[in-house]
Amino acid sequence: MKNLVILGAGTSGTMMANHLVKKLKKEDWKITIVDQYKTHYYQPGFLFLPFDTYTEAQVKKNGKDFIPKGVEYVQEKIAKIHPDKNFVQLENQILSYDLLIVATGSKIAPEEIEGMKGDLWRKDVFDFYTYEGAVALRNKLRDWEGGKLVVHVTEMPIKCPVAPLEFAFLADSYFRKKGIRDRVDITYVTPLSGAFTKPISTKKLSYLLEQKGITIETDFAIERVDNEKKEIVDYADRALSFDLLVTVPTNMGDEVIERSGLGDDLNFIPTHKHTLQSVAHENIFVIGDATNLPASKAGSVAHFQAEILTENILKYVQGKPLEEEFDGHANCFIETGDNKALLIDFNYEQEPVPGTFPFAGVGPLQLLKESVLNHWGKLAFRWIYWNMLLKGISIPFVSARMSKKGKKIQTIN
Incomplete structure (x- = not known):
């Protein structure tokens, strides 16, 4: 019997376990999934926690409940991957593999920026990309009476690239509802040349941004956080003061990738952008945030990758050529406040454009256009995540490869 090992039981790893247990013959393959954490978090929900839109119970569940029967679940820390010897060293045991899927995700690294994790950390400087950070920020916002709010992105890539903008939009709505918007100055600070990642x-x-009275500071390459002056300072000595800093720190792959010598400078694994196979090791496949792909690090992307990777795993074990099918497809709702949201659909080659989704001319969802329906689509995704996505159930009418039907394909003048 051969061994397939999945490292990480987050979104990507759990989906792959559910897909493959249905596809691989039990008499031929033993599937094992490894994760050190008991709790599975619905990470898109972290955006809503600070504004009391979601409760803590709505964004976390017992991870083991989503691992299918027929898959061995090992809750243990991963010490090191030995790709040349085909085994994974855990804290208390060794797992040999014939095929390895790395789904170890990414996480924030505030320590990468001088002073970010200083005396003001989670007092006046917060993240919302972790459960603990989102809850701490929620508690801060409940009693905050106003001042200079700076929403800041350190560098790309990050999980869900639009989330910081969504936070700024939701903050505008939140403070207006509290009746203190006139006492809050919101500035959005990005290392990019524009508000969005796509031109x-x-x-x-x-x-x-203009409509909501949000100031934008572009091309800001942060060097340090000055805790005494309450400023963020870039490499050109441009300083921006804050009373409350909500930052998205550097995102990096898991430390085990560095320990194993498998990653780049940010601990992301070089991965074939269309097959999801490791560039360096043919019996290792990579999915989700662990890859270095030029695609969004988002749940919808991992969902599309999982469907294509499942087919490539089956081809690999049968000795057939892999299909270069993954096109970087991302589908993302963008909360804009006041119970409205935008929807964007794009891939490696095609930027977001106006149109209808998922049906051409019918919708019912509109692309690049605010609507209440898009907002409810965003909220409905939580149910879809827990009840369909994690269980490897495809979303009806949404294909892994991006469809151009219903889209008004255009270019920037």
Whole structure:
């Protein structure tokens, strides 16, 4: 019997376990999934925790409940991957593998920036990319009476690239509902040259910042956080003061990737952008945030990757050529406040454009256009995540490869 080992029981790893247990013959393959944590978090929900839209119970569940029967679940820390010897060293045991899927994700690394994790950390400087950070920020916002709010992105890539903008939009709505918006100055600070990661999105949607009275500071490459002056300072000595800093720190792959010598400078694994096979080791496949792919690190992307990777795993074990099918497809709702949201759909080659989704001319969802329906689509995704995505159930009418039907394909003038 051969051994397939999945490292990480987050979104990507859990989906792959559910897909493969149905596809691989039990008499031929033993599937093992490894994760050191008991709790599975619905990470898109961290955006809503600070604003009391979601409760803590709505964004976390017991991870083991989503691991299917027929898959061995090992809750243990991963010490090191030995790719040349085909085994994984855990804290208390060794797992040999014939095929390895790395789904170890990414996490924030505030220690990468001088002073970010200083005396003000989770007092006046917060993240919302972790459960603990989102809860601490929620508690801060409940009693905060106003001042200079700076929403800041350290560097790309990050999980869900639009989430910091969503936070700024939701903060505007939140403070207006509390009746203190006139006492809050919101500044959005990005290392990019525009508000959005895609030029067409920046051109089409930058009006939202002006409409909501949000100042934007672009091309800001942060060097340090000055805890005494309460400033963020970039490499050109440009300083921006804050009373409350909500930052997205550097995102990095898991430390085990560094220990194993498998990653780049940010601990992301070089991965074939269309097959999801490791560039360096043919019996290792990589999925989700652990890859170095130029695709969004988001749940929808991992979902599309899982469907394509499942087919490539089956081809690999049968000795067939892999299909270069993954096109970088991402599908993302962007909360804009006041119970409205945008929807964008794009891939490696095609930027977000206007149109309808998922059906051409019918929708019912509109692309690059605010609507209440898009907002409810965003909220509905939580149910879809827990009840379909993690269990390896495809979302009806949404294909892994991006469809151009219903889209008004265009270029920037």
